[in-house]
Amino acid sequence: MNGARVEFRGLRRRFGSTVALDGLDLTVEPGELLALLGPSGCGKTTALRCLAGFEHPDEGEILVDGADITRVPANRRDAGMVFQSYSLFPNLNARDNVSFGMRVRKVPAAKRHARAQELLELVGLPSVGDRYPHQLSGGQQQRVALARALALEPRVLLLDEPLSALDAKVRVTLREEIRRLQLSLGITTIFVTHDQEEALSMADRVAVLRDGRLEQVADPATLYDRPATPFVAEFVGAMNHLPGLVSGDRVTVLGQTLPVEGRAPATAEADVLVRPEAVLVTPDSEGDGIVMVSSFRGSTARLRVRLGDGTEVLADVPGHDSARFAPGTAVRVGLVERPVLVSARSEPGAAAAVPEPDVV
Amino acid sequence: MASLTPQVTTPAGSAPARGGRPRRPRVWRGVVLVIAAVYFLVPLIASFVFTVKAPNQGFSLDAYGKIFSAEGFGGSLLLSLGLGIATIVLVLLLTLPAAVAVRLGAPRLRPVLEVVCTLPLVVPPITFVAGISTVLRWGPDYLASTPFYQTIIAVQNPDFPVVLVLAYVVLALPFAYRSLDAGLGAIDVRTLSEAARNLGASWPHVLLRVIIPNMRSAMASASFLTLALVLGEFTIARLLSFETFPNWIYRISGSQAQVSVAVSVFSLLITWLLLLALSSAGARQRSGV
Amino acid sequence: MRDSRTGSKSRWAAAPLLAFVVIVFGVPMLVLLGGTFTKEGTFSTANLTESLQGAYLTALLGSVKISALVAVLGAVLGTFLAQAVVTSRFRALREAVLTASGVLANFGGVPLAFAWIATLGNSGVVTTTLGLGDYGWSLYNFWGLTLVYLYFSIPLQVLTVVPALDGLRPQWREAAQNNGASTWQFWRYVGIPVLTPALLGGAVLLFGGAFSAYATAQAMVGSTVPLVTLKIADALTGNVLIGHENVALALSLDMIVVAGLVMAVYLPLQRRSARWLR
Known part of the structure; x- marks a missing residue:
């Protein structure tokens, strides 16, 4: 599995009178973990959803490894996504949730169950395969969701505030684990968060968004020590x-x-x-x-x-x-x-x- | 698994113009809504047209005027209203203490009450009335020498058939109990009553002065549902041969088709008003006024 | 403990209700049972046998047939309508449909029959306007009655299923898409299974409503469509044959058994379909 290069080019999207994306230009390098950081309403989630295919930009395009995917339907994109919360299918147990994508692709049951077990082990939950989502803790649910997102070996992993609904302690363990996994798989990862500490501690680079525009993109140390704008200085750290x-x-x-x-x-x-x-x-x-x-x-x-x-x-x-x-x-x-x-x-x-x- | 992205390209022509939002769902939604609107509105409109269509004049509201002068209208409507009020009083007297008790002190009674309040929904009313009419028919034979005989005769007084009230209470129990139970759930009756007890209030005092005032909207909704049920009930009244309002509509339908349809439209309007009152009472409760 | 102190006392508050139900509901049901098995003063299964033969059996089967049809059609159509309303962006439409459903679900009995007679009866407004009579149209048959029963069944299904549809989270659909599922695959593997408990519950309610309906049928079709409720009413009022009151009781018992059977099929199905909830 290797990561893809993702490019956002001049992305614009408005909802009624609010502008969610106002000409976003951003390139994510293969295999890196990029955090999209900003206050709520800055467009970071919209950008991610445009990449996943759940939103469609009014203008601009999205390229994955140079190929324009702006008009590709969401179910044919090569990007696994982890949602904020409650995204596991409640009627399927953990194993079936993880193997859902393989079931849709008609992979034989034995094969997809074996693969699901592998993935559950990868995220540190080898023995929860038979449990239904409501029988899992919030942290476990997000691990299963991560396994599901990785099941189809996507070349881009999208994380939409996956930790924000969790307890502080679980949040810290899980973010370390996500980072470890991401490094070992070498998958290009875009992580949306409003928590600057999360962004600084996990990401290779952090992109700070404000009102649908990019304020600064840099590695965490640069961002912290040399913020390019007063907004970044205010938003990242005190x-x-x-x-x-x-x-x-x-x-x-x-x-x-x-x-x-x-x-x-x-x-x-x-x-x-x-x-x-x-x-x-x-x-x-x-x-x-x-x-x-x-x-x-x-x-x-x-x-x-x-x-x-x-x-x-x-x-x-x-x-x-x-x-x-x-x-x-x-x-x-x-x-x-x-x-x-x-x-x-x-x-x-x-x-x-x-x-x-x-x-x- | 092969990556799918690069191979898939959408033909340029089929790309939706701006925003790329899918159009299809809106079409099926529109079709469904239009069919539903036709199916549900046409009978209402047609009924109204039927009642105002006079053979020679074209348009006439006579049928509605005739409702009020028709023989038996006032009597049967009053009877149904009276039965409704009696049923409401009795059903509240029976269910309110039980619902409070289940919430406060005897949660183990809950499954019992749940079953009791589901039975009338599972057992069709017509089987219930079959049983009742048999009791009323056999009763006098077996009980002739006891005071029950008088009771059995008395409950069948055609001026005010108590037996209907009793039957309607059974039918109304599920709705009344559920809405009271929901109301009690919303006000945290345990904390309220403990606070009142702590201040030295007696149990009847707690019930009358603390719980009931806080339950007004739940009680109103239970009452409205009961009233709607009684005003529309046909099966039991007909099989026990009492002329309630729905039975009156049925009886006059043979001779005056227009009037009976007019009354149907009229009674639908009453139901509308009752339910609107109900939902606005609910809305007031939610907004905390 | 609070329970031991006030529990015994507060239990008495429920006593009048329970006593009332035992007498007013229990006694008629016992008499019903007793009468079913009594013929000319002695124990007999003759009433029950008779109630399961000939015209009575036809009526019982007719009731089951129309109720099952109404339950299935009403559940499916009601769900489509509810989905159309739930996914609509117009809040007012949703409110209007829900309020109207509350009214129409309670719009049964005699008035409903008359409204349809005025619409599609032999001299109904739509019948005469479109000249349907020339095509052999009649409302007073099995299908006409089904059409009328759906009028209160579909709104009831809407009321039952809307909360379940509201509970379908948009993330599930997106997660399914993200895993490569088409719209149909989403409904096949996630949407419909999640809705099944609510759909089953709605269908059972619809079945019960149609099965026990009497007023509408009596006012609309009289006895041209054989239904068990009409037979019971005829036998009770001595309309057809004197001395068949106990057959009415047997038919009533048949109805209760059918209702019980429906519950016996429904409850395990419900439990199975909702196993992921526990």
Whole structure:
């Protein structure tokens, strides 16, 4: 089994007055796992459904290994799909669900059952073949759905938020397992998710979508460290917007002068984008900041610190240190010495603290 | 398994224009809906046309006017309404406490009540009335010397045949019980009654002041269903020879075809109104007003 | 425990209902049973034998035949109508059809018969307008009665099957397509099996409704179509032969047995078709 190259070219799709896809151009390399990331309504699911054949683009085309499949009916496409939830046929047991596609293709019963058993073993469920979907846990159901999607040895695997209905713990195990399987099979995989942590931890590359357009596509580290647009910076991880003064290729922020990463904006006043983990806080009774809120997350604690001038800053400290940063503690705030991203001030004078959108 | 993608290409001409949405389902849906509309609407329209078509004048609403002046109309309608109200009262008195009991304290009674409330659906009404008429016929012979004799005579009083009420209660039980049970399920009667008991209310007080006020719409729906059933019931009344409203329609049909069809249209309208009232009561309940 | 404390007391709340059913329903049923096996004061199976012979048997079979036909036709046609409504994008259409079904499913008895007589009877509006009489059309036969019974059976099936159709998730169809299934294969392997319990349940309801229908048949066809309910009514009212009241009881028992047999076939089928639900 080898992966195919998938190309989306100028894909447009509107539903009534809402534009789901607004000229999406994206290429997925053979054998890679690409995550489509974005808020709900950004068009990521529509893109996937166009590839599966459940939606039809108004304009543009979809190529698999160079062949235009835009008009191929859904039941003749070479792409296995795993749905968000409840997609197993309730009247068939796990084995028959997995072998459904082979039954449709008139594969003899003995052969397809043997193959289904193989696939169930592949997804770590060797002994559930006789169970009906409602007798399986949510995680097991999604594993069976994965086995079913792989049964016909497709060259593209489509995952439509397959983990979003599962418990946090199952979610993490299953995503590792999906990744392991995908690597061993070498199958081109497109994974739709709104969970940035999921996207960053699993994907070879992450494509961030917004309003039906591609914002940025890059490997997770690049996406996190060097977001191409403020939207990506906001959406992937938490980000502080701190007021800074640019001069040349350096910027002064919170009393420190740091080198500017990439291009500096033309104006002197700018927003400096800093990740919470790049903010250093130390308890100091003489310090300028006061801890307002501290939320403990186990390995880290995220603090919301208010500075003397009213600016709020998010900062991560190690979890075992969190006792030292109870709300009300006076702290000194600094930044890690390394190049920072600077963007033009969007709303002059606006408080820079970022509301926490999707932080885990 | 071979990959299928590259081989399959759709002929350019057959590709649907924009959006590529399949057209076929809409066609069969339209055909089905049109046939259904013809089948279900034509008899209604034709009935109405039949009643307003006068031999010489072309159009006349006389048939509807004649309904009210026809002999026996008022009496039979009043009888059916009276029977309906008596049936509603009795069926609610019997089923409400039982339904509450099953929810609150005796869940083991549930299967018993389920069976009791399914039997009248499985056993055809005509067999039920065969049994009843036999009891009424034999009863006097065996019970002549006991007070039951008087009872048997009394329940057959043609002015108000109690025996019909008893029979209708049996027929209405399944519907009444189901709708009350559903209503109780919707209000979490256990929490409500425990809260009331905790505040010192007695059981009758709980039933009257806490449960019933919260059950108004379920009781209304049980009552409407019962009323519709009684107003339309023909078999039992006819075989026991009481002239209820449906029996009256049947009797006059021989002499006045137009009037009897007019009454049929009229009674369909009544059913419509009852069910509309029912569904709007249900809607009010859902919206929590 | 709550149950031990209030259970015994609250059980009495159901006592009046149970007592009522035992007396008002149970006694007539016992008398029915007793009367069936009594002839001239002694135990006898003569009534039962007679009820399964000649015209009585014909009537019983006629009832079974029309009920089975109505059940099958009504279940199939009702499901098609329900599917057309469920997949429609017009919410108002759905509401209208469901409300109308609620009304029409209860539209039985004498008024229904008259509505059809006024439409397709010998001097009905459609009959005279289209001149159907010249083609030998008559409503007063087996097929005419079937047509009329379907008028309340199809809406009943719509009401029964719509929740099941709503329960068919779009993912199932998409997953089937994704696995290479055509529309027909989706229905063959997934759609119809998932709907089967609801379809069977609906068909049994339809059978029961047609089997026990009396008013419509009496008002419409009188005795031209042999039906067991008409025979029972005739025998009970002494319409045909005096002294056949106990044959009416035997016929009633036959009906109950048929209804019981239908349930005996239905319940295991239902259990089998719904085995994936448990």
